[in-house]
Each structure stands twice: as C-alpha cells, then as structure tokens.
Amino acid sequence: MSSIGIVGTGISGLQLALRLQQLGIDVTVYSAQDPDQLASGRPRNFPARFGATQQREAQLGVFDWDFADAQVHRWDVAIQAGPHELTFSADLRPPSSVVDFRVYLPHLCAKFVERGGNVVVGERPITELAARHDLMVVANGDRSMRELFARDETRSVFDGPQRILCSGLYFGISEETPHSLDLFLLAGVGEILRMPFYSPQGRADVLAFEAVPGGPLEAISHVDSDADPEAFYRDVLKLLGEFAPGLRERIDTQAFSLIGPGEVAQGGITPVVRQGWASLPDGKSALAIGDAWITNDPLTAQGANLGSYTAFELADLISRASGPYDERFCRETSEQLWAHARDVVDWSAAFLGPPPPHVVGLFGKAAEDKRVAEAFVNNFNDPVTMWRTLSSPGGTESFLAEFSYTSPASTP
Template sequence: MSVGIVGSGISGLQLALRLRQLGVPATVYSEHDIDGLRTGRPRNFPARFGRTQQRERELGVFAWDFPDAQVQHWAVTAHPGGGEPPLRFLAGLEPPSSVVDFRIYLPHLLSAWVDRGGELVTGEHEVADLAARHDLLVVANGSRSMRGLFPADPGRSPYTTPQRVLCAGIYHGIAEEVPHSLDIHFLPGAGEILRLPFYSTAGRADVLAFEAVPGGPLEAVCHVDAGADPAGFHRQVLDLVAEHAPDLRERLDTRAFALTGPGELAQGAITPVVRRGWARLDDGTCALAIGDAWITNDPLTAQGANLGSHTAFALADLLAGATGPFDEAFCRTASARLWEHARHVVEWSNAFLQPPAPHVAGLLGRAAADKRIADAFVSRFNDPVAMWRTLSSPEGVAAFVAGCETAAPAPVGAQGG
C-alpha cells in the first residue's frame, strides 16, 4: 500500500507522521521545502488545544511547552448594546492552548518527517499524475487548484458569502492584564475584537484581530493598505479599539505599538464551506479530501488546526486498518466516518457567526456569575463534540450548568468580574 499526501499543512503532515508510525508508506507532496515554509506573510494564527497537543506528543513533535507559547486564561467581554453595561468574566483554560506561528510549527513537523526517512517531493504537481503513483491520493491542500476537485456541498454549507472580514496582525506594544491570557470582545452587529499572546518568528508577541461583520463599523480597517500608510493604519486600529474595547486600548502603548515587521498582517474574507469529501479522477481512481481541501471554517471558534489534527489521526487509523481497495466505496465510507466528528465543529462554528441564541446568552450570564461555569465553558473548546452538545439546545445548556454546579462547591469570590 502507498499513500500520496498533497499538502504540508497540519493535516497533511500529521497524517504522514502518523502513517509512518503505523507502518503505512506515504509520500508528501509540498509546494514548499522546509525553508520555504518559514517565509512569507502569516496566513493564520492557530490555537492548538489540549487534545491536539496530546496527538503531537504521540508523534514526538511537541516542542513548545512553556508559558510564552500558551494561553492559560480567557477574558471574555460581551457587549449587549443598547447602553447596557458589558458582561465580563475571566476563565481558566485547562489545559492551556498552544499558540505557535505556523512558520515555526510546520517546518518543525516537515523536518521531523524528513529526518525519520519520509519521502518529500517539492514543487507543483498535477493530481492526475500523482494518483498513478499511489494506491490512494489524499489532498490536504486547500489551494484554488485543488478546490476545483471537490465542489461545495450545499447541504452542509449554509453560507455562500463571507460572514466576517478579517484583519489580524502580530504586534509589539500590548500589555496583558492577566499573564498568558486571551481577550475577546463580542460586539453585536460589529463582530469581534481579539487579542492573544503568540509565539511568533519575532519571539513572544501579540495578535490583535478584528473579525468584522460585513458592512459593520469594524470592516473598513480590513481593507486598508498597511504597507502604503503604516502610520494611518495604526491610527485607525487604535481608534477602533478605543471606541469598541476601551479597556484593551488602555493596554496599548502608543509609542511601542506596531506590527512586528513589514507584512506581518493577514487581511481578507473567508466563506465557511464544506466540500465534497472525495473525487473520482479521469483515470477512475479516487482522491480523498481532508484539511482545507475539505472544510473551511471561520476562525472565530479556533477549531481549524484542531479539526485538521483530529481528522489526520482518524484517517490514519482507517488507512492502517483497511483490507480492501482504496476505491470509491472506501472513500465514501471514510469521508462519512470523518464527518461524524467534523459536523460538530462545522455546526458550532457556523452558529457562532450569528447573534447568540437566548440559551447561549444565558450561559454567558451564568459564567459571569460563577467561575466554575466560566472555567468549564472555556475549557470545553478542547472538546468540540461536547461543546456543540452543550450549545445546540436549551436542554444542553441546562445539563451543562447543572453538571458544573454539582461538580464542586463554588469558590469564594466566584464572580468572574
């Protein structure tokens, strides 16, 4: 058996490394070599939760177990609008998430693959040519050329346009109120403002991100050319934070606040989509989609890298245990199995892009009043299946709250503040 893996993101590399552990021969096809993965502009700012880190430990590639690469707390502020005071709570994230620039992370994984004797082929390749070399081709590269193989699945893709426009950069000059914490501000009708510590190519820094509702007051900055007018861009960023997240603005040092380097900014818009999970090629063979080639979620729930890791391990187990041919029937079955987990992530991520349902708003209120609930809610980002089971219905929230209240007595001073 031989598996070809197209793509050197988290899905493709973790799949390759896991297959090697399971004794399944594989070849990685990457547009970039190891040095090429270290360069370029940032494309995303992933948070890898505890279960993903555990899989990395199983692979022997986890290398960032220190506070400067962690988020240990979440400071949540929900602005109800209408002149009402914001709702706030501070929650502990257990275990901490790992926040490492993919320009550090991906070369580390690809180096491990090569060092362990894995085959790497760099450059651009036609899928049809690659399929002839392997029993199965797995596409984990979400580039436009690859997406054409896997059309959108309208039954699983409720949005046809972006629900957020993004502007996220890596900055110096932001102080933390609580060490190793993430700040998130929910702004009705506007979107979200996030600040999180980030272990970048420039060392410890901070990501400041706007997730703007299209047409809302945060969107304009997402279209500003920061390279053409850096000072004007920074003024606009500071003005928006002052208006919509004044507590955060107080921690931005105007004299030091700046991107860590030219181009350390990602701007654009993402349409959440689920694509068909497999494709029949011209020669009758099949290709299976994972990662960005299969599912694109808005980054608001920070599940992209974690879903990619989970899918890689689940698919590796299916491949290692397969006894029949890697034909259309196998691809259909494998994709259906992977969807059993992925659908929870997709449904939760899509729901979070809309105003919160009353039972979800009520849960945030309970979290602000009881730190047990706050801690359990934030820590549940590590388990998207359990999270969606909680948030998808009033009954789920009620069961979650009851479980938190009976698990342990409320500590003194439990209010989130």
C-alpha cells in the same frame, strides 16, 4: 505494501504523514513549497492548538513548545449583550499552544524527513501523482486542489464571508494577566481578539478584528498597512478606543507596531464544506481533509484542531482497511470523518450569528460563577460537547445542571 500520497504540508497533511509513518505505511508528501518557503512569507493564520491536539503531537514526538511564551493560560471574555456587558475569566487547562505556522510546519516537515520520509517539492497534476500510489489524500486548500472537490450544498450554509478579517502580529501590547487572551464579543459589530503568540521573532501578540460585513470594524481590513503604516496604526487604535477601551489603555503607542512589514492578514473567508472525496480520470479516488475539505471561520479556533483530529482518524482508517482504497472506501471514510466534523461546522456557523437566549443565559451564569466559565472555555478543547451544550436550550440546561448551579452571591 500500500502506498499513500499526500498533497499539502499544512497541519492535516503533515500530521497524517507522521502518523502513517509511525504505523509503518509507505507515504510520500507533495509540497508546493520548499522548507524555506514554509518558514517565510506573510502569516497564514493564527492557530490555537488545544490540549487534545497537543496530546496527538506528543504521540508523534513533535511537540517542542512547552514553555510560557508559546501558551495561553487564561481567557478574559467581555460580551456586549444589549445595554449591559457580561465579563468572565477562566483558566485553560492545559494551556493552549500558540505557535506561528511558519515555525510549526517546517518543524513537522523536518521531523518527517529525519525519520526517513519523502517530501517532493513542486506542483504536479493530481492525475500524475495518483498513478504512483494506492490512495491520494489532498490536504492542500489552494484553489487548484479545492476545485477537485465540489461544494457540498447540503452542508454549506453560507454564500459569502460572514466576517471581514484584519489580523496581525504586533509589539507594544501589555497584559493585565501574563499569558492571557482577551476576547470581546460585540453584538451586531463583530469580535476583537488579543492573544499572545510565538512568532518567528519570538513572543508577540495577535490583534484581530472580525467585522460583521458593513459594520464599523470592517474599514480597517481595507487599509494598506505597508503603504501607510501611520494611518493603519491610527485607525487600529481608534477602533480599540471605541470598542475595547481597556485594551487600548494597555498599548504603548511608542512601541506599538507590526512585528515587520506584511505581518497582517486581511480579507473575508466564506465558510464552506466540500465533497470529501472525488473520482479521478484513471478510476481511482482521492480523499479531502483539512482546508481542501472544510473551511470554517476562525472565530471558534477549530481549524487546526479539526485538521489534527481528522489526520489521526484517517491514519487509523487507512491502517485498518481490509480492501482496496477505492471509491467505496473513500465515500465511507469521508462519512466517518464527518461524524465528528459535523459538530465543529455547526458550532462554528452558529457562533457567527446572534446568540440565542439560552446561550446568553449561559454567558450570564459564566459571569456569576467561575466554575461555569471554566467549563465553557475548556470545552473549546471538546467541540462535540461544546455543540451539545450550545445547540439547544435543553443542552444548555443539562450543562448547567452539572454544577447544581447557585449564584455565588447567595452562597453562604
């Protein structure tokens, strides 16, 4: 029987392990953290998992958050386009699932172990692990593992962060509509997002600033929330008052605070694609998925969803392989996974720049017609269709033609 080793206990590694386990393939997971460490520490990210990812989780028997406090049912979007602001709202069907990875990852890990899976805790050289298995899959984005996979210059378009982030979990923010997300797209400035989130302390809200480097939103990412909480909260509220006044009005200043010390993530992320496979000294090869392979800016909320998709695709390719898991298998498998990942990477990169006229036009139609708004927002669950829609004027025209678009104002 083939033996697969997986380095990493993020969504990619654990969903891959669970899927291989379902398929009857021997698999061992190697984790730098024990279960208590997975459930503690600072927030790693603030993922939204869309419908297709939830379907895969249901197939794995690990989806246990089908309740309102862990869901986003509606998006409210405001776009600054020149002197005007475009706004639209859209219902998300099914709602996205928003669960802190400090809750989510230990749950998946426990399910894997309950079903007989083996998790080995502690850092070990990849060469040592490779000797035990027919194939190593690296799903750990830590620097030591990332360095195994060189930057792919043909697929990486950025040399530095395109946004400087300050994202935290807060109490004291109310909603106009229950279980809704607020997104403010500010031309030349960045983005502000408010999203309900199921944290280790229950229902809270993510408040995130994505600043164009050097812009007016960046300063908050350099304020130490632990060293001077009052200054931090003051600066957050000032930015909201200037750039998202409607959201600022919904904050109870007496109750407004991070849900605990350290519940904020700050810094820059450089989007990058690395080589999807690497040769090891013993002649074996290793595959990269998840953060070891691709790092996208979180603006399009595709990281966890791409990780889940590639985990399932890879499990299928491993189970159907007729030959050895050698360099040829790894090279061909990586290219097959890239066929889907390419659209996610291209869309995520494009969204970091100023929207071209055809996309601004689509936003305008979304502001006029809820059908367009809902189709656009629900395409976050289908990045291939989303990129086909946004990548060219023709794609946008074809998307809008599906609605036989007429302005609601002129509809009898």
